[in-house]
Amino acid sequence: MSQSPQAQLALLQQQLQSLQEKHDALQATLDAQRTQANQWLEQRTRELQREAQEQKKAETLQRVFYRIAERATAGLPFYDFLKAVHELLGELLYAKNFFVCLCSQSQNTVDFPYYVDEKDGDTMQCNDVPRGRGMTEFVLRTAEPQLIDTKRFMALQECGEITEATGDLTFTTWLGVPMKVEGRISGALVVQGYEEGVKPYSEADADILSFVANHVGAAIERYQAIEAMRSSEARYRLVIENVGVGVVVVQDGRMVFANPSMVRIVGHPLDYLLSQPFTATIHPDDVPAVLDRHQRRLRGETVETHYGFRVITQQGEERALELSAVVIQWNQRNATLLFVVDATARLQAEQSQRQALQQQIALNDMKTRFIAMASHEFRTPLATIHGSVELLQHYNDRMPADKKLLTLQKIDDAVERMTHMLENVLVIGRTDAGRLEFKPHALGIATFCHALVDEMRSAMARQLTHVQLHLDLPPVERLYWLDDTLIRNIVGNLLSNAVKYSPQGGTVLFAVQELDGALVFTVRDEGIGIPEADQAQLFVSFHRASNVGPIAGTGLGLSIVKEAVTCHLGQIAVHSTVGQGSTFTVTLPTRRCAAED
Structure with a gap:
């Protein structure tokens, strides 16, 4: 027996009230998470500012100390x-x-x-x-x-x-x-x-x-x-042989004196240094410049007194040295006195500082992209929810039942979209914190993938109306050592991307094949493709290709895929042509296992 319109209206009002309560609860959760995210961003910004100040201070200290040492020589x-x-x-x-x-x-x-x-x-x-x-x-x-x-x-x-x-x-x-x-x-x-x-x-x-x-x-x-x-020459030798700086006298193209520190710095025996041309240990690429400065100095021309070059030790190790030089008299003939310092550690420290600075720049860039993504991607579903609620509040008594259900479905879709985005952000957060775990167990990959595809058919029913989905999976009875959570991240993101970025329809192929002790997952679509200029940044968090247009997305899916593949010690490759589609190939090393495993 069909219900009366009043009963149906009362039921819809109850559903509306329930959805409103869920919306309010979700809004409260979102506000709390947004507050927590803002606090985290503010704290991280302060930390980066402190780190930048400390780094700037350290760079100033290093520069001043280096210049003091330079003045001393x-x-x-x-x-x-x-x-x-x-x-x-x-x-x-x-x-x-x-x-x-x-x-x-x-x-x-x-x-x-x-x-x-x-x-x-x-x-x-x-x-x-x-x-x-x-x-x-x-x-x-x-x-x-x-x-x-x-x-x-x-x-x-x-x-x-x-x-x-x-x-x-x-x-x-x-x-x-x-x-x-x-x-x-x-x-x-x-x-x-x-x-x-x-x-x-x-x-x-x-x-x-x-x-x-x-x-x-x-x-x-x-x-x-x-x-x-x-x-005193005797006192001179005693002191020079005990200082930590390499001291060398070069005359007629050969070393006629080298202190123990120089032997230690260049990593060759003293008798070798004194029997070879003074350029014997210098890196071949640096020999011309060193010889040119040496000859110009002996001719009395103006030459920089302090510069760097590289040497190769007896063990084949490359070291970066810095020297200062002056022309002196040695046995009543012109010679060059060199003070040599091993600068390898300092240059490595400078390189580390530059890398740290690049990491800070990358963090700042990621923060900017996260804020831009969050402000854009959360605003759209919130606007949908807000508009739908207002529509129901003001026109509830005049709306047909099917229109009400459609409006409620929009609210539910928007909430689902926001929940998915938050889950992706949490996964990236666990990845950055090193807490993404790899827990393999015996998994029936065919059954698992069929379940994932069924979930996607339900969640993306509208997009799938124009897409033909073909599956090529191993036999159902085959089990493999895999982490189902990470496989869900890999397959779910790749398949949803293939469908989402095929707005004109076409065929999406999803295949899983066993090859040489590994499982090879292939997802191929005939969608919009990825510009070549964007492919280098494809797996960077919050990065999106330049041709996505109005297609919604956070730029997190492929970075999550990359981390999940890395946890499996696997590899991911992509081949894409704009306007013709993309093919993602994931290779995960694994082995079959029995049901009792």
């Missing part, structure tokens, strides 16, 4: 070198006022070879000053970095730690760090500020100044080594 007078250090230090922290102290343990005195101060000028730049209980001596005595402001200065005076401070003492912030030369505390670097607006020095500033002190200490060692060389 440039043959500058000691004061000019310290002046260059002062200028470079200003890139790292407030260093308007800066001085260097060196101490003599045997004579109990201190020297100030460089002293620049806005209040004292250079009047404090003097030598052989008896050690007292001043602020700099306090740093030397404690052998630790010291941060001193006005309050702490008064406290140190009261306890007797500082009783003989000299110079202008109206500073607002003061920082001194000890400096090691030849493994012991032999001096200090000091910066100070007088202005009230100057930010007080921090522990981070102390760390930076300590790093600079290490480089200056190493430079002082190098200057001392050169001075020793000038004073």
Whole structure:
């Protein structure tokens, strides 16, 4: 017995109310997930900004330290070198006022070879000053970095730690760090500020100044080594043979002297180095440039004193070196003195930093594409739901029953679309977090694929009206070791794409074949195809081909397919021509198994 119109209307109203409640619940879930996604994006943005700041700071540190080392090998007078250090230090922290102290343990005195101060000028730049209980001596005595402001200065005076401070003492912030030369505390670097607006020095500033002190200490060692060389050939050899920098003398195209560090750096025995042309270990591609600079330098022409080249060790390893060179007299004849540093580790670190920067750029790009996708793909189904609900609210009593059911079906389709998009985003999130698991078990691939196709026929009934779907599957009784969740991701996405991107209809072939210990999945369509320019980015998250037009999509399906294939240790290949269709081939290594497995 058919129901009355009133009963049917009441039933539809109940269904509408139920759907409205589901819609409200889904909207609340979507709002919560959107809030969570926004929070994640904001947190990730802050993290990327912090990482970028840290990377920029690290790059500045590396550049300054490299330039300090470069100045140390440039043959500058000691004061000019310290002046260059002062200028470079200003890139790292407030260093308007800066001085260097060196101490003599045997004579109990201190020297100030460089002293620049806005209040004292250079009047404090003097030598052989008896050690007292001043602020700099306090740093030397404690052998630790010291941060001193006005309050702490008064406290140190009261306890007797500082009783003989000299110079202008109206500073607002003061920082001194000890400096090691030849493994012991032999001096200090000091910066100070007088202005009230100057930010007080921090522990981070102390760390930076300590790093600079290490480089200056190493430079002082190098200057001392050169001075020793000038004073005595015997002392020169003793020092040169124990420094960590490779030192070489080249005369008449051969090495006539090479210290142990040079032997270690180039990775060849000393007798080989001294018996071969000095270019014997240099990479063949770099030999012409090195020879050209060497010959021009001997002719007295202007040549850069610092450059890089590569060598090949006895074991065939390639190393990147940097050298500085100067013409000297060796046995009353012209020769070239080379200081060589192994820069391989530093260059590798720079390469790692560049790769890290590229990764950050890729993350930022992915974030931008995700936001664009989410704002577009979620807006459409939400608009559909909103419009359908308004239609039912205002025209419910005038709408035919079939029109109401169609409207309700639109709401359900939109909710299903949003749910599918959220599931894809969650899968990508698990992939990026390394939580995509591979759990194979005995799977009847034919039965499984038939079930997937049936689900797709139901979900994509409208698109399939113009598409002929052909299946070529193994016998039902054959079982293989596979992960059904990952296979669902692979087959489901490839088949739905083949149907979705065949708006003009045509044939879609889905085949599974066993070949040489692997299962080969083939999905072929006659759809719009993929432009060649887009194929390189095909498996990148949120990337969509340039010819998809109004066809809806998130750009996540193929990236999920790629990760699922990778979990199976498989391979995926694509062949596509615009306007003729695409063929995706997935090869998964596996083996048959019995039902009891």
